[in-house]
Amino acid sequence: MAPAFTGDKIRQLLIHIAGCVTFLALPIVFSPDASNLYDLLRFPPAMRDFIVYVLLLLFFYFNFFWLIPTFYFRRKYVSFFALAIVCFGLIVLLPNALIVGDNVFHQGPPPPHFSMPPEPRKHFILVDMGHQIFLFLAVFFFSLIVKIRNRWKQAEQEKLNAELSYLKAQINPHFLFNVLNSIYSLAVVKSDETPTAVVKLSGMMRYVLNDAGHHMVPVSREIDYIRDYIELQRIRFGTSLPLTFTVKGGPSGQLIAPLILISFVENAFKYGINAAEDAAIEIDISIDEQLLQFHVFNKKVTFNDIPAASSGLGIENTRKRLELLYPGRHTLDIRDAADHFSVSLTLQLI
Numbered sequence: 001m002a003p004a005f006t007g008d009k010i011r012q013l014l015i016h017i018a019g020c021v022t023f024l025a026l027p028i029v030f031s032p033d034a035s036n037l038y039d040l041l042r043f044p045p046a047m048r049d050f051i052v053y054v055l056l057l058l059f060f061y062f063n064f065f066w067l068i069p070t071f072y073f074r075r076k077y078v079s080f081f082a083l084a085i086v087c088f089g090l091i092v093l094l095p096n097a098l099i100v101g102d103n104v105f106h107q108g109p110p111p112p113h114f115s116m117p118p119e120p121r122k123h124f125i126l127v128d129m130g131h132q133i134f135l136f137l138a139v140f141f142f143s144l145i146v147k148i149r150n151r152w153k154q155a156e157q158e159k160l161n162a163e164l165s166y167l168k169a170q171i172n173p174h175f176l177f178n179v180l181n182s183i184y185s186l187a188v189v190k191s192d193e194t195p196t197a198v199v200k201l202s203g204m205m206r207y208v209l210n211d212a213g214h215h216m217v218p219v220s221r222e223i224d225y226i227r228d229y230i231e232l233q234r235i236r237f238g239t240s241l242p243l244t245f246t247v248k249g250g251p252s253g254q255l256i257a258p259l260i261l262i263s264f265v266e267n268a269f270k271y272g273i274n275a276a277e278d279a280a281i282e283i284d285i286s287i288d289e290q291l292l293q294f295h296v297f298n299k300k301v302t303f304n305d306i307p308a309a310s311s312g313l314g315i316e317n318t319r320k321r322l323e324l325l326y327p328g329r330h331t332l333d334i335r336d337a338a339d340h341f342s343v344s345l346t347l348q349l350i
Contacts, residue, residue: 263314272298
């Protein structure tokens, strides 16, 4: 099945159509008498100009889609410029070969408003040649600049995707390691909740392997993933878990980068739970149309009488992903106090 046209592709197609129509209208708009299109089409010089513009338009796409990728990007400059010169020769010669004489459609004289002044023909040939050279160079360099710019943008996007894939590859094993530790704790005490925890882990891994491979996922799926992670922690720590989890508003088709929130939640559990201390974790998510507000708070606890670190690999990677995926469209406030750690994130959704 052929891929459906996306909104971006449709917009690009409309821009190309509008550009082609505008370019082909130029010889008509700037003709001696653009008010009478019928007479204009009967005037050989105007017809030749129109054919030149059509050929220039064809050359633009020929250069854009074939000449530049095949020769210029492969450093075959001699072949590239030689073929460009051949194309210029065709653009100059073909209109004169197709349109011969003073009138195309009848044998009478051209309309009065198209009468040519009695000047030497060489003058008109030189002027016409200079005009065609200018148009050809403009189309040639414009197509070259646009193609180079598109290739640069594609390279930047590929670099961005590679960097994001690297960051995800670091994050996912980190999640799996910590979740498996939770299930291991249940298995050690032979808890009846172990099968339930395995099912929860299966659903989480399905999300990581399938949905998280996409550039964007529904906000509801990301929240479900967080909820499953919290349920695993509830199974591990029991009803004594000092946790409040609230979700305000309802997702309605908004999209979000996958695994962009879970690192903050994981960090709160990793460094905020100790049965021997007074712990507390608060997780709040608020969704208002295209705005998501996310807040995580945890009291700091100690392990072996050593204060816990404030953040780990997951948070640092998430910070980098936010900078790459939401430049200028997010605010992240991380506060590392002596007795608590908090994260406040605001995202503009799409």
